[in-house]
Amino acid sequence: MDNDRIAGAAQKLGGGAKDALGGALGDTKLQVEGKADKAAGAVQNAFGGAKDAGRDLSDAAQGELSRLRGEVERLTREHVTPALAGAADTAEGYARQAKDAVAERSERASEIVRERPLLAVGLGLATGYLIGRLMGGNTYVYPPR
Numbered sequence: 001m002d003n004d005r006i007a008g009a010a011q012k013l014g015g016g017a018k019d020a021l022g023g024a025l026g027d028t029k030l031q032v033e034g035k036a037d038k039a040a041g042a043v044q045n046a047f048g049g050a051k052d053a054g055r056d057l058s059d060a061a062q063g064e065l066s067r068l069r070g071e072v073e074r075l076t077r078e079h080v081t082p083a084l085a086g087a088a089d090t091a092e093g094y095a096r097q098a099k100d101a102v103a104e105r106s107e108r109a110s111e112i113v114r115e116r117p118l119l120a121v122g123l124g125l126a127t128g129y130l131i132g133r134l135m136g137g138n139t140y141v142y143p144p145r
Contacts, residue, residue, distance in 0.1 A: 004048030012041030039116050043123065046112055050105045057101050064094055 015037025022030030071087050113120040 004044050004051060006048070008041045008043070008045030008048055010041070011044060012038050015039070015041055036119075039119050043112055043116065043119060046108060050109065053101060053105055057098055061094060061098060065091075 015034045017034070018037060019031050019034030022028065022032075022034055068087050068091055075087070
């Protein structure tokens, strides 16, 4: 299980508690903070789930590719050309499965963005800022002496 899933679930749980406490105390600000924490936790959890699925898919594909490589080598040694078509079909099937899994995760991410557009924009801005800081380096030009 990915750390993002664990942290996201914890943040979501904490946000729910904050929301409930704010409702009990009549503290609107605390309720809003709780709802924001729940939303951020849900996004982080979904991101961790996507990473887990990608990792699992990669591991499965790697194992299947190794198995297929061995099969192709054996068939090549035996000069059994028709069997190669079956291995290619299997590889094509796995490629289709991988494509479908990526499409499904992308659709889920799109749903989250549609449900919480402000959070998605905020995460996008923060990510862009971090990437800019990491890639930009020090842009200050010292004046000549």
